[in-house]
Amino acid sequence: MPFSILPKEYGFFDFFDQHAVKCLEGAKLLQDMIGNIAEAEFFAKRLKDVEHEGDEITHRTVETLHKTFITPLDREEIHQLISRMDDVLDLIDAGGQRVFLYGIKETTAEAKELAEVLVKATHQVKIAVTGLRTLKDPTNVLTACVEINRLENEADSVLRRAMARLFRESTDPIELIRWKDVYEFLEGSSDRCEDVANIVEGIVLEHA
Amino acid sequence: MPFSILPKEYGFFDFFDQHAVKCLEGAKLLQDMIGNIAEAEFFAKRLKDVEHEGDEITHRTVETLHKTFITPLDREEIHQLISRMDDVLDLIDAGGQRVFLYGIKETTAEAKELAEVLVKATHQVKIAVTGLRTLKDPTNVLTACVEINRLENEADSVLRRAMARLFRESTDPIELIRWKDVYEFLEGSSDRCEDVANIVEGIVLEHA
Amino acid sequence: MPFSILPKEYGFFDFFDQHAVKCLEGAKLLQDMIGNIAEAEFFAKRLKDVEHEGDEITHRTVETLHKTFITPLDREEIHQLISRMDDVLDLIDAGGQRVFLYGIKETTAEAKELAEVLVKATHQVKIAVTGLRTLKDPTNVLTACVEINRLENEADSVLRRAMARLFRESTDPIELIRWKDVYEFLEGSSDRCEDVANIVEGIVLEHA
Numbered sequence: 001m002p003f004s005i006l007p008k009e010y011g012f013f014d015f016f017d018q019h020a021v022k023c024l025e026g027a028k029l030l031q032d033m034i035g036n037i038a039e040a041e042f043f044a045k046r047l048k049d050v051e052h053e054g055d056e057i058t059h060r061t062v063e064t065l066h067k068t069f070i071t072p073l074d075r076e077e078i079h080q081l082i083s084r085m086d087d088v089l090d091l092i093d094a095g096g097q098r099v100f101l102y103g104i105k106e107t108t109a110e111a112k113e114l115a116e117v118l119v120k121a122t123h124q125v126k127i128a129v130t131g132l133r134t135l136k137d138p139t140n141v142l143t144a145c146v147e148i149n150r151l152e153n154e155a156d157s158v159l160r161r162a163m164a165r166l167f168r169e170s171t172d173p174i175e176l177i178r179w180k181d182v183y184e185f186l187e188g189s190s191d192r193c194e195d196v197a198n199i200v201e202g203i204v205l206e207h208a
Numbered sequence: 209m210p211f212s213i214l215p216k217e218y219g220f221f222d223f224f225d226q227h228a229v230k231c232l233e234g235a236k237l238l239q240d241m242i243g244n245i246a247e248a249e250f251f252a253k254r255l256k257d258v259e260h261e262g263d264e265i266t267h268r269t270v271e272t273l274h275k276t277f278i279t280p281l282d283r284e285e286i287h288q289l290i291s292r293m294d295d296v297l298d299l300i301d302a303g304g305q306r307v308f309l310y311g312i313k314e315t316t317a318e319a320k321e322l323a324e325v326l327v328k329a330t331h332q333v334k335i336a337v338t339g340l341r342t343l344k345d346p347t348n349v350l351t352a353c354v355e356i357n358r359l360e361n362e363a364d365s366v367l368r369r370a371m372a373r374l375f376r377e378s379t380d381p382i383e384l385i386r387w388k389d390v391y392e393f394l395e396g397s398s399d400r401c402e403d404v405a406n407i408v409e410g411i412v413l414e415h416a
Numbered sequence: 417m418p419f420s421i422l423p424k425e426y427g428f429f430d431f432f433d434q435h436a437v438k439c440l441e442g443a444k445l446l447q448d449m450i451g452n453i454a455e456a457e458f459f460a461k462r463l464k465d466v467e468h469e470g471d472e473i474t475h476r477t478v479e480t481l482h483k484t485f486i487t488p489l490d491r492e493e494i495h496q497l498i499s500r501m502d503d504v505l506d507l508i509d510a511g512g513q514r515v516f517l518y519g520i521k522e523t524t525a526e527a528k529e530l531a532e533v534l535v536k537a538t539h540q541v542k543i544a545v546t547g548l549r550t551l552k553d554p555t556n557v558l559t560a561c562v563e564i565n566r567l568e569n570e571a572d573s574v575l576r577r578a579m580a581r582l583f584r585e586s587t588d589p590i591e592l593i594r595w596k597d598v599y600e601f602l603e604g605s606s607d608r609c610e611d612v613a614n615i616v617e618g619i620v621l622e623h624a
Contacts, residue, residue: 062614062618062621063621066618066621066622066624067621097576098579101576101579101580101583102579102583103580103583103584160305160309163306163309163310164309164311167309167310167311167382167386168311170382173381173382173385173589174583174586174589174592176382176385177385177589177592177593177596178583180385198270202270202274205270205271205274205275206274208274368513368517371514371517371518372517372519375517375518375519375590375594376519378590381589381590381593384590384593385593388593406478410478410482413478413479413482413483414482416482
């Protein structure tokens with residue numbers, strides 16, 4: 001391709017794809033950690049690495065944005081999308097670090113459920129974001145966004161059940177503090193996936 | 209009016225009005241819940257319905273925004289305003305859900321005070337937002353914004369008193385966790401009203 | 417200078433400088449409070465005053481922004497920068513108020529470390545923001561931003577150590593709640609300094 005007037009255009013879609021891979025990777029590590037609490041330190045370290053890799057992609061996206069004159073989406077849309085994706089991974093990492101730092105020894109059924117929903121939600125984020133390349137047929141993108149919304153409702157429902165049980169059954173206040181925090185980070189991560197879906201839907205509507 | 213060049217223009221003001229009604233309704237439900245803790249489950253369900261209705265209005269606003277070429281306010285202003293109003297209702301709902309999920313059995317004087325300030329603040333939000341239709345005479349709008357700021361200071365002052373008493377007098381750590389969280393959601397909701405007031409003041413200044 | 421086509425242009429840089437001074441002042445008051453817990457009430461009052469002074473500067477910046485036709489930076493950049501600086505001071509104040517309201521009686525080594533890192537970070541924010549006046553030589557600005565990022569990593573590392581010790585050694589759950597919250601506010605304040613650095617870096621890149 002010797003002549004290119006808009007050489008960097010599709011680079012942004014590559015960045016989105018790469019970051020979505022990191023979000024899914026982070027969610028899977030958190031799920032593995034919650035299924036193997038005894039190995040929490042090992043998974044916390046790997047998760048922190050993935051979060052740094054996500055930061056790096058975000059940083060390069062913003063830098064490229066400032067250097068690019070003609071962008072395939074509105075500048076603000078690109079900035080919002082990568083920022084909200086970064087929020088997803090930040091929260092996944094924050095939750096995972098707390099599982100380790102709080103010295104949690106045993107897992108709970110609700111933590112496993114929340115982690116599973118989160119893995120599904122980040123998988124749908126990957127589908128939605130990858131679909132942005134071909135906006136002329138946005139069916140897959142919108143289906144993924146609807147599914148992310150459904151998953152967030154599911155996460156919210158698990159969180160409510162988890163919290164009600166925690167406050168009903170806990171006798172150790174420090175154990176309650178540990179799980180209350182971790183549950184909120186787990187559900188919050190799915191909630192951040194919904195923010196990404198909202199940005200993506202906005203982009204689809206704008207370019208329909 | 210047989211001819212309309214900008215047919216959708218005033219629809220945005222209708223959305224703002226409708227959402228403000230939901231915010232006030234939510235605040236009143238939360239106040240009723242706090243005054244009737246034994247009925248918390250009933251009020252929590254109604255509050256969740258109101259929150260979903262607010263979500264629906266927000267979603268239609270954003271969708272309409274993407275489909276409208278000429279808007280009565282800057283696109284960014286419309287998006288910011290409805291998003292910040294949605295944050296108010298989200299936080300009111302989150303606080304109410306916790307009163308129920310945490311299994312709170314008895315109310316406190318400070319919770320009643322915070323709920324009352326919140327009802328007043330959402331009432332002023334309604335006045336401010338409704339006044340945006342007639343920007344040529346923004347006196348009422350700005351008076352409401354000043355009042356929202358005063359109410360947020362009042363909420364902050366009640367919160368400080370409530371927290372100081374909680375940490376001074378509590379002997380049951382789990383009860384302290386319950387109320388600390390609920391107080392923060394209650395005061396946070398008034399704080400979000402102030403964010404709405406800031407957006408509204410910006411719109412008034414921009415169109416003065 | 418009898419003729420001025422853009423009379424208000426440099427006023428924005430004055431506002432940034434003034435707010436940065438308040439952020440640094442707030443961080444130093446918080447550090448003093450943590451070193452003199454018995455005087456917490458005195459420092460909490462002074463900190464609240466400084467926070468109000470910061471609010472006032474933010475308010476005047478936004479008001480001026482709405483009245484100014486030609487701005488030295490993008491309007492959005494000015495709004496983002498002053499808002500993120502205000503978030504720094506808000507969080508410093510919120511942390512300080514909690515030290516007082518929670519009735520904390522004794523300090524910890526980690527709180528002192530976090531306060532020291534925060535003073536350094538707000539000092540670098542001041543250097544970065546002041547440097548925005550002379551964007552043709554942004555070396556000092558970018559060096560300060562890199563240093564803010566390094567300090568935030570340091571704060572994060574102290575927080576992790578502090579949290580791990582808190583959950584490992586605490587026997588009094590209410591004391592754990594107190595310090596968990598205060599540590600998070602202290603580290604969060606350094607985190608907000610990084611948000612300011614990101615905005616500043618974006619401005620430098622945009623005007624390079």
